[in-house]
Amino acid sequence: MLKVLRASFHNNKFILSNTLTDSSSKGVLPSFINCRYFTTKTVNMLKLKDPSLFREASFISGAWVKSVTGKTFTVLDPATENEIGKAPDMDKEDTQKAIKAASEAFKSWSGQTAKYRHDVLKNWYSLIIEHQQDLASILTQENGKPVSEALGEIKYGANFIEWFAEEATRTYGDVIPSPIKNQRFVVQKQPVGVVGIITPWNFPNAMITRKVGAALAAGCTVVVKPASETPFSALAMAELANRAGLPKGVYNVVTSHEKYKEVGLEMTTNPIIKKISFTGSTAVGKMLMEQSSSTLKKVTLELGGNAPFIVFDDADIDAAVEGAITSKFRSSGQTCVCANRIFVQSSVHAEFASHLTQKVSNFRVGNGFDSNTTHGPLISRKAIEKCTRHVDDAVSKGAEILIGGKHVGGNFYEPTVLSNLHPEMLIAQEETFGPIAGIFKFDTEEHVIEMANSTESGLAGYFYSRDIGRCWRVAEALEVGMVGINTGIISSCEAPFGGIKQSGIGREGSKYGIDEYLNIKYINFGGI
Numbered sequence: 001m002l003k004v005l006r007a008s009f010h011n012n013k014f015i016l017s018n019t020l021t022d023s024s025s026k027g028v029l030p031s032f033i034n035c036r037y038f039t040t041k042t043v044n045m046l047k048l049k050d051p052s053l054f055r056e057a058s059f060i061s062g063a064w065v066k067s068v069t070g071k072t073f074t075v076l077d078p079a080t081e082n083e084i085g086k087a088p089d090m091d092k093e094d095t096q097k098a099i100k101a102a103s104e105a106f107k108s109w110s111g112q113t114a115k116y117r118h119d120v121l122k123n124w125y126s127l128i129i130e131h132q133q134d135l136a137s138i139l140t141q142e143n144g145k146p147v148s149e150a151l152g153e154i155k156y157g158a159n160f161i162e163w164f165a166e167e168a169t170r171t172y173g174d175v176i177p178s179p180i181k182n183q184r185f186v187v188q189k190q191p192v193g194v195v196g197i198i199t200p201w202n203f204p205n206a207m208i209t210r211k212v213g214a215a216l217a218a219g220c221t222v223v224v225k226p227a228s229e230t231p232f233s234a235l236a237m238a239e240l241a242n243r244a245g246l247p248k249g250v251y252n253v254v255t256s257h258e259k260y261k262e263v264g265l266e267m268t269t270n271p272i273i274k275k276i277s278f279t280g281s282t283a284v285g286k287m288l289m290e291q292s293s294s295t296l297k298k299v300t301l302e303l304g305g306n307a308p309f310i311v312f313d314d315a316d317i318d319a320a321v322e323g324a325i326t327s328k329f330r331s332s333g334q335t336c337v338c339a340n341r342i343f344v345q346s347s348v349h350a351e352f353a354s355h356l357t358q359k360v361s362n363f364r365v366g367n368g369f370d371s372n373t374t375h376g377p378l379i380s381r382k383a384i385e386k387c388t389r390h391v392d393d394a395v396s397k398g399a400e401i402l403i404g405g406k407h408v409g410g411n412f413y414e415p416t417v418l419s420n421l422h423p424e425m426l427i428a429q430e431e432t433f434g435p436i437a438g439i440f441k442f443d444t445e446e447h448v449i450e451m452a453n454s455t456e457s458g459l460a461g462y463f464y465s466r467d468i469g470r471c472w473r474v475a476e477a478l479e480v481g482m483v484g485i486n487t488g489i490i491s492s493c494e495a496p497f498g499g500i501k502q503s504g505i506g507r508e509g510s511k512y513g514i515d516e517y518l519n520i521k522y523i524n525f526g527g528i
C-alpha cells in the first residue's frame with residue numbers, strides 16, 4: 001500500500017495536514033517558513049572577509065567601468081526580494097569596447113607559452129579556493145541556493161580552472177605519415193580567437209569557469225555576459241582573475257539587463273568574435289546559433305534537458321531514492337541535468353514513492369544563509385509560475401500530490417512529489433526547473449525506453465538496476481549525452497558534459513572540452 005503524506009511547511013517542518021494560506025506579498029516571507037532574514041548590503045559587506053570582491057562595475061580591459069550611458073540595473077536577493085546592489089546596464093557600444101579589448105589582448109595571450117597560461121590559471125584557482133567562503137556568500141545572495149551548496153559550486157567551478165590549467169600544456173598536434181616522399185604532414189592546434197560567452201543564473205560561477213577555463217587555457221580571450229540575475233559572481237571572479245595576473249583584456253565581463261538582446265546580437269554578429277559558447281535555454285540557444293551563422297562562428301551550446309530517471313524492479317530502492325533526491329532537488333530542481341521524469345516499475349512503485357515522500361518531508365526550505373536550510377528559493381516569480389502551471393496541469397489530468405504542491409510565498413515553492421503522471425501532462429513534455437518530482441509507472445524495459453526517449457531533449461538520463469545486461473542495454477539505448485547508472489550525480493571536471501538532440505552541441509570539461517576552443521591546422525611541409 002502506498003503511504004501518502006499530504007504535508008506543508010510550518011515552523012520549518014513539514015506538517016502532515018495542509019492548512020496553510022498563501023502569502024505572496026513582495027519581500028515578505030510567510031512566517032511558517034521561519035527563515036532567518038538578512039538585509040542585503042549589510043549582509044554582503046559585513047559577511048565578506050574581503051569586501052572588494054563585491055563589485056558594482058563591469059570589467060573591461062583590466063578596469064572597472066560604468067556603462068557608456070551610465071545606466072545601471074538592480075539585482076535582487078531571490079530569498080527576500082530586497083536589493084543586493086546595482087550593476088552597469090551595458091549595450092552594444094560597451095560590448096564593442098569589450099570585444100576590442102579582448103581582440104587586442106589575444107595577440108599576446110595566444111603567443112604566450114602554454115606553461116605560462118597554466119601558471120596564471122593555477123594562480124587564479126588558488127585565489128578562488130582561498131576566497132571560497134566569500135564567493136559562496138555572493139553566490140547565495142544573488143542565486144538563493146544554500147551556502148553549503150554554493151560552496152560546493154565554487155569548488156566545482158574552481159576545478160575547471162585547475163583542470164584546464166593542466167590541459168593547456170597538453171594540446172598536442174600530430175605528425176601524419178606522408179604518402180609523398182619529400183613532404184611532411186603536420187597538425188597543429190591553435191586558439192580560435194576571441195570568444196563570446198553567455199551564461200545562465202543557475203550556476204553563476206561554474207557555468208563561467210567551465211567555459212572560460214577551457215578558452216583561456218587554449219589561448220583565447222573572452223567577453224562574458226552573465227545572467228542579469230547573477231552578475232556579481234562573474235565580477236568577483238574578475239577581481240580574482242586580475243589579482244592572479246591575467247593580463248588586461250583577457251577576461252572581460254559585460255553586465256546587461258535592458259539591452260541584453262543587443263549585447264547578444266553584437267557578440268554573435270561582430271566578425272572579431274570567432275566563437276560563441278552559450279549555456280541556457282534551448283530557445284535562446286537556437287536563436288544565438290542562427291545569429292552566429294551570419295559570420296559562421298563556431299558554437300558550443302549547453303541547453304535545456306528533460307532527464308528521465310528510471311527505477312527498475314531489480315534496483316536497490318533506498319539507493320534509488322537517494323539518487324532521485326540528489327538528482328531532482330539539486331539547486332531546488334533548477335539544474336539542467338535534474339531528473340525531470342521519474343519512471344518507476346510497477347512492482348516497486350509504491351515503495352519508492354513512499355520512501356521518496358518521506359525523505360522530502362525532511363527538507364527545510366528557507367533563506368540560503370540559514371544553516372538549517374536544505375533548499376533555497378527559486379530564482380523568480382516566473383519560475384514559481386512554471387511550477388504552479390505544471391502542478392495544476394498534472395492534477396487536472398489525474399496526478400496525485402503526495403507532498404507539497406504549493407507556492408508558499410515570495411519565491412518559495414514547496415518541494416513536491418506527484419504520482420500517477422502521464423505523458424500528456426506538461427511536466428512530461430517541458431523541463432520544470434523547479435522542485436517537483438513527478439513519478440510515472442511503467443511495466444516493461446522496452447516501454448520505459450520508448451517513453452524516456454520520446455522528447456526533443458537529450459542531455460542526461462539516469463537509471464537504477466543491478467542487472468548487468470540491462471545496464472548495458474539501457475545505457476546504450478538512452479538518447480542522451482550523459483548517463484548515470486546507479487547514481488544521481490554525474491557532473492565532474494574530468495567528464496565530458498553536454499547533450500545531443502535539442503540539448504546542445506559540443507562538450508565541456510574533460511579532455512574534450514579544450515578542443516572546442518582550438519582550430520586544427522594542417523601544415524604540408526614540402527621540398528624536403
Ligand SMILES: NC(=O)c1ccc[n+]([C@@H]2O[C@H](COP(=O)([O-])OP(=O)(O)OC[C@H]3O[C@@H](n4cnc5c(N)ncnc54)[C@H](O)[C@@H]3O)[C@@H](O)[C@H]2O)c1
Binds near residue numbers: 200225264279304335
Ligand atoms: N546544458 C547545460 O549545461 C545547462 C546548464 C545550465 C542551464 N541550462 C539551461 O538553461 C535554462 C535556464 O537558464 P535561463 O533561464 O537563464 O536561460 P536563458 O536562455 O533565458 O538565459 C541564459 C542566458 O542567455 C541570456 N539571453 C537570454 N536571451 C538572450 C538573447 N536574446 N540574446 C542574448 N542573450 C540572451 C540571458 O541573459 C542569460 O545570460 C534551462 O533551460 C536549463 O536547462 C543548461
Ligand SMILES: O=CCCC(=O)O
Binds near residue numbers: 491
Ligand atoms: O545546470 C546545469 C549544469 C549543472 C552541472 O554542471 O552539473
